[in-house]
Amino acid sequence: MDALILQLLNGMDKGAAYALIALGLTLIFGTLGVVNFAHGALFMIGAFCAVTMQRILNLSATIIDETQTDFLGNPLKVEVPYVQSWFGEVTGAAIQDWAVPLSILLVIPVMLLVGWAMERGLIKHFYKRPHADQILVTFGLAIVIGEIIKAFYGANPIQTPSPAALTGSIDLGVAIGFEPNTVIYSIWRIVYFFFAALIIAGVFAFLQFTTFGMVVRAGMADRETVGMLGIDIDKRFTVMFGIAACVAGLAGMMYAPILSPHYNLGMDFLVLSFVVVVVGGMGSLPGAVLAGFVLGIVQSLSSMNEVKAIIPGIDQIIIYLVAIIILLTRPRGLMGRKGVMEE
Amino acid sequence: MLGLNSRDLRLFVIVCALCLLAPILLNPFPVASSLGESFNAGYPALMQRFVIFGLLVIGFNILFGLTGYLSFGHAAFLGVGSFAAVWMFKLLSYNIVPAIILSVIVAGLFSVVIGYIALRRSGIYFSILTLAFAQMMYSIAYSDLVGKMFGTIVTNGETGLQVYNDDPQFLMGEGAPTVPHLFGLEMNSAFTWKVGGWEFIFQNGYYLSALFMILGFYLSIRIFRSPFGMMLRAIKSNQTRMSYTGLDTKPYMLAAFVISGMYAGLAGGLLAAMDPLTGAERMFWTASGEIVVMAILGGVGTLLGPVFGAGVIKYLENIVSKINSDILHSWFAFMPEWMENLVVNILYPFVGKGWHLTLGLLFMAVVIFLPGGLMQLGEKILALFGRKKKSDDAKTGATEPAE
């Protein structure tokens, strides 16, 4: 029982990550009709914003300490972070410790900028082009972004720890009447789950309750009519692209402590995020979120030793198996709209 | 002649000539020159890849170019073809005939099953279904899940399947070659023609692969020009209308899918016949993605484009990735040192370990400036020379009736 609860928690957490990525991808699919293979790269940029923030906070003055030596026998260089010399050692260290959450200050402007530049500079010219062209150009862009990141940060994964206070695990089980030490779960993953829920709710509220959102939803449903009403839908779509990039970036930033960022991270998530979006149904935001959670939970449950004992390796193929079953029983995924990307 | 109209015949002859002369055309520089050391591509292993991947993408183009159905799992058929072929080497002998036959059959069977299921959906739903099947097959092969289930080795996991000295090889005669061969004609034997500083290598394996590609190319022209091809184009332009006319489009689609899968299986079998080892990563989604990219890069729906697309990517992968900073320095050694360093520093990020960057930029540049793929570049060049030669590009191909 406790094992099942733990795997459900894992599934919710994994699902939150999938849902968040799929949500951003669907915003671009649904509003702009563009197959964006660079979406994983946006996720990665978010994660590297966290790395960058960590680097910035660790920028240090170098002092040569004659009393110690390095591996070649030269005097050791000691680094003193500027943050610590400005704010004092204790406050400075605390700021450094909170590097990942603080990088939200970096992620939002960077992602809005990247999203805007991408849409205005590149994607805009591909609205009327075949999907094949969109795939190739965004795939090329994803490779280029990955290589640029590699040039600056190397190919090795980079450790980006969560704040000490949110590291480790807590005993959730005691609260709901389990024996102590049976249902223990990671604090950061719980934080991630609520963070994801907040973002998802925020995006839905934005689309549901603001005039801007209403126009965008109308544009998703029937772009031409909205255009004929004299509304500049293009400008709004640019904003939506920026928002989608932000969602992807925030998802990546908060995921950095879970998966140490490396330059190929985007490609690792690319295929999976497409599967989630399509299983959810093209053009459906609730579908994307639902599919994210369904696939996350199914994958976690299939990783249980009891399940793997019956079918070895099922955890490696389950996502694709479930995707096939869903797409065969529901022609347009869980909640897809008719005629979207069916040609 | 050969059932081709004059324009197609000319194209076909050109392809034949290119294949025949590739060992010479691809080695334009003397061996010992620094250009030759860096840019000559006329060595057998790479030429084999050019034609085998060309064949693969020609097959893919029959599905994607004619019907518009984008399969994102085509590498799976390449993979099963290779596995089938290596198993034939392990069980029977190094003769490539049974290996290639079985690889086509096995890939055909897999594509019937997967095609039958995946073709129940269209558009991106179809793409994701093919992707899901391919990824499942990749995972199964990578961890050898089938083998584990039966306590034996089927795909040999990440290490890949290869032939061991103690494999049964039931049909292996005394003194038979211990490398893949066609009734004694060894695939890796070659003869070398030396002219001055030049050196051209003519290898059996390459010419066999080239022969298959030429046959595949011929078949693809015939399909493009056949009523069957017309039917597929009609489905591409409006499947719903086709259905309304009372026509069941499914058998046509399935036929196209299976033909294209068998091309991939043949390519997989050939890859194994040239180099008898295969691994699961041949089926990974990036491999499928590479096929899609090759087709788009060359020009979707054109007859020759896919071959060029495959060639360009394989060239980058094998030639540009080998250019390191020492080689760059040797090129620009004639410059003053500061200028040499500057030029090398500018170029270095794009070659060697940075060859992916070149690849990515190339994709973007082609899509942005040449919407018709590399074939369009060829046309532009031809137009530049004032030769108003009508080439077989997507637009003319799609609108002209079959002749």
Place this chain on the structure above:
Amino acid sequence: MSKSNFSRRGVLATGAMTAGGLMLPTYLRADAHAGFTNAPQGDTVKIGFNVPQTGPYAEEGLDELRAQELAVEHLNGMGDGGMLNTFSEKNLDGTGILGKKVEFVTGDTQTKSDVARASAQSMIQKDGCIMINGGSSSGVAIAVQGLCQEAGVIFMAGLTHSNDTTGKDKKANGFRHFFNGYMSGAALGPVLENEYGNERRAYHLTADYTWGWTQQESMQASTEAIGWETVQNVLTPVGAGDFASYLTPVINSGADTLVLNHYGGDMVNSLTQAVTQFGLKDKVVNGKDFKIIVPLYSELMAAGAGSNIEGVFGSMNWNWQLQDAGTAAFVKSFGEKYGFPPSGSAHTCYVQTLLYADAVTRAGTFNPCGVVEALEDFDFDGMGNGPTTYRGADHQCFKDVLVMKGTENPTNQYDTLEIVEVTPRAQVEYEPDHPMFAGGDLGECNPGA
């Protein structure tokens, strides 16, 4: 039309003698030459460095490349000579190999067998390389080793740790200096017994591919030999990224030790998640502190895992902190050239290149069969690992193995791991027909054409 086995360099040889008539086409029979693939012509010899330059192991591959370039410098008499000064054989004098200047070409394996073979083929067919060196995964090493066997060139493996490389996939033309899964297990066993006692319950997470399987098998055997119980072995998909689903069951399994048979990004992620998110290192189970073991360490992975490796035991082939003269010489030349200490895989590639050069010199020929003979059962010292033997029966090097531990209080960014014990060679030796290595056939050395 004459048909013959392919060899470009060999053709050049005859070409040089006979092709006086410049532009006249000259038909040649390739078998009328020195008798082996790519016999070096003129005053240079070319070797190929085939390492991952893109993909997950790019950083590791680039470090190998640095060491290989350094080895070539030393062979050609540039720099300070590095380990040439400490190597027990004194045949190499900085004039290249057999008086021929050493040149090299590089290629990108992408850590994919297919690509690695394509790259090696181009080195053999196009560049005329006589030896291939490098690599960062066992799958690639086995694939390239098989290719070199068929083509008739020597393969000096880089980082490959699977038992199979010199077990069921061993080849006469292939040589492995790096240690293997069995040796890791054999070295770690006694240390773990000392540190953690005889009554542990171990839970294994194993990367689901060949290396993971052989590593896990070796660790299970050696921990069960010291009385530990194996609670469970769970196979995890390679590149899983998120290991939460595999880590949560550990908590309630009753296990008090976690063995992570992971490498590269998998190891960084599984260890980080185990430590920082599920707090496994702080747990107490069965009255014992919970412990984590990572059987195979590398400096780059240790750097990637950061402080999470503190106090975690593992093993290495070699480490720059060793105190012997060979290590000191190598670390000095590498450190002065690149500004940081070399990794273990860099060391292996460097040593392999020198060993090859020395074997050629002792054999007096580049013929692979001569090289094989010179390397088989060859004893040497001064390369950082103490007295070492290249065993003839399986082409595996036998030498001391390092048991490592994550540094508790690092003093600088390279101080990630500390040496706990140098396990003597006798303790990690095994018979060539040991069950974990059985099957397979070295075959005959193949000189190619």
